[in-house]
C-alpha cells in the first residue's frame with residue numbers, strides 16, 4: 169500500500185486558529201465505534217487497536233517537514249481516519265513531539281471518541297496535549313449502544329468515569345462534543361442524564377452541541393436548529409454550552425425585540441455567531457443597540473465570547 173503523509177491542511181479554524189491536521193490512520197479507517205452519523209462511512213470491522221500503523225518516527229518526520237513548509241501554525245490537531253487513541257504509541261509519540269511543540273510555541277489538540285480514556289496509557293498520552301476534545305453523545309447505555317455502536321466490551325460507565333477522572337487531572341482546555349439525532353438522544357431523559365454527567369466533570373472549557381450536517385453513514389435525521397437551541401436551555405446554566413453550527417440556516421431565522429433578546433440571553437448566553445445564525449437582520453440590529461446601550465456583558469469561555477444581560481448573575 170502506498171504511504172500517504174499523515175499531515176493535512178493547514179485549515180483556518182474559527183475556534184482554534186491556523187491548524188495543521190495529523191491523521192494517525194492515513195491509509196484505512198480504523199475505529200472501535202460504528203457511529204450512525206459517521207462521515208467516513210459504515211464500519212465493516214471495528215478494531216480495538218490499529219492494524220495498519222505508521223511509525224512514530226515517520227509521523228514526527230512528516231510533521232517537521234510540514235512545519236518547515238507552513239509557518240505561523242497555531243495548533244496541531246491529532247485526529248484519524250477513525251479513532252486516534254487506537255494508535256498504540258500515542259504516549260511515546262507525544263513524548264517525542266512535546267519538546268518540539270514547546271520550542272515552536274505550537275499547541276496540540278486531539279479529537280477522540282473517549283472510548284479508551286479510562287486506560288492508563290491513553291490517559292497519560294492525552295494529559296500531554298494542550299487541548300483535548302471528547303465526544304459524548306449519550307450518558308445512558310441504551311442510547312450509547314444505539315448511536316455509537318461500539319465494539320463489544322466498551323461501556324459507557326467506563327467512559328464517563330474516565331472523562332471525570334481525566335477532567336480532575338488535566339491542566340489544558342477540555343472540550344466535550346455532543347451530536348444530537350432526532351428521536352434518539354434528544355429526549356428529556358437522555359438530556360437529563362447528560363446534564364447530570366456533565367455536572368460531575370471538572371473545569372470543562374466548552375461543551376459543543378450540534379447535529380448531523382454532512383452525509384451520515386446510516387439513515388438518521390438531524391434535529392432542527394430551533395430544537396438545538398431549546399436543548400441548550402435545558403442544561404444547567406453553569407455548563408458552558410455552545411451551539412456548534414457550521415452553516416447558517418436561512419429557513420430558521422427568528423425575530424426578537426430588544427426585550428425578548430435580553431430575556432433569551434438571560435436564559436442562555438449566546439455568541440455573536442449564534443445570534444447571526446439564529447436571528448434575522450432586525451434582531452442583529454437590536455443586539456448592536458443593546459451593546460451600544462451598555463446592556464450586555466461579555467462572558468469569556470476559553471477563546472469564545474458569550475453575551476448576557478449586564479450584571480446578570482449565574
Ligand code: SF4
Nearest residue numbers: 199201203206250281
Ligand atoms: S468514532 Fe468517529 S470515526 Fe469512529 S465511527 Fe464514530 S464518527 Fe466515525
